[in-house]
Amino acid sequence: MARVVNQPGLGKGFRLAACLGAMALLAIPSMPVVAGVDLPKLEHAKGDKCVDEGGYIRRHHPELLKHHRDETMRKGIRTTKYSLKKCVECHAGSKTGSVAASREDFCVACHSYAGVKLDCWDCHATKPGKRPSHQTAQPAAPSLMPSNGGSQ
């Protein structure tokens, strides 16, 4: 899904140093400026805390999201902990209401900084959604099991 932009011509040592540097930066997000490059300034998300420890999420969110997507898509498991929809609900920017509409928005801010292309938003909604209006305008549908009064 995501692809690291190639940087030809960089030496092994430089890359290692850059990696270590990036890891250090990720571990200390409050550090203002390092080596002349401004870290992305992320807006504070809604809610008290993330579903997991911040550093863990920063490092592992691609795998977590990919695993969750397969579980949901193919098996119908709809837990919310690592759901992309839930990420969007908390992290949508206050100006744009989106996670990917501007350079300041949550996903784009880090991904443009790291030079990692992401194509989640070609299909997925970047804004927290309301359920389509026809569902509230119409009377409730009969249950799938009409004899089961309490199934809803």
Next chain:
Amino acid sequence: MSESMNSKLENRRDFLKASALVAGVAVGPGVLFYGIAHSRSPEEGASSKQRWGMLIDTTKCAVGCNDCVTACNTENGLSGKTGEQDSQWIRKLNIKHLQTGVEHNLPMLCQHCENPPCVDVCPTGASMKRADGIVLVDRHICIGCRYCMMACPYKARSFVHEPLTDQNPEVPRGKGCVESCTFCVQRVDRDETPACVEACTASGHQAMLFGDLNNPESDIAKAMKTVATTEVRADLGLNTGVRYQGI
């Protein structure tokens, strides 16, 4: 004191009877509702114990009514346009028997086959059937080759030609992928009926019935036991999940 004890003992049989009755009521729902397992928790995946299906009564489907199509478009974020390159997950058709002249009006959608040809031909495994019989496209691995569109005898699939924005968060859709009716899988997983069925019921036509074909207590299974139902292109042996009555 002993008198009251005795009277209690005398009434022990009644008491046991009463408690058995209470227990019967309490156990009742679990027993009666054979399909209660489908009220599943989010951690629980789709199960092959269910097979979702739909029964469409063409005699009740009203000419000119398009409520199912509109509801589908709203729920799934489709444009509602009907051009060659526009996505249509459900279409209203009017069919006429050439010999007798009898006409039928019906919605045509993905038939959610037990043996889906779209899944057979998919080179990447994107076209898939969930354990509960819902046929879906995994857009993460769909390469947009459109073999499935050619394989589907019902013309149920569409290809997204242009970039999309403002999708429904529950229904991700995007350019370069094939898509079709999902039985509103996001709603089914919440124990709701598909949007088209809800709209049909709300309009008072009640031509569409959705439920678990494997559950003998479900309305759809009961209906299919009592009336003659038809598979479209039954000759292909696909065992469709969508059945029609009155054609």
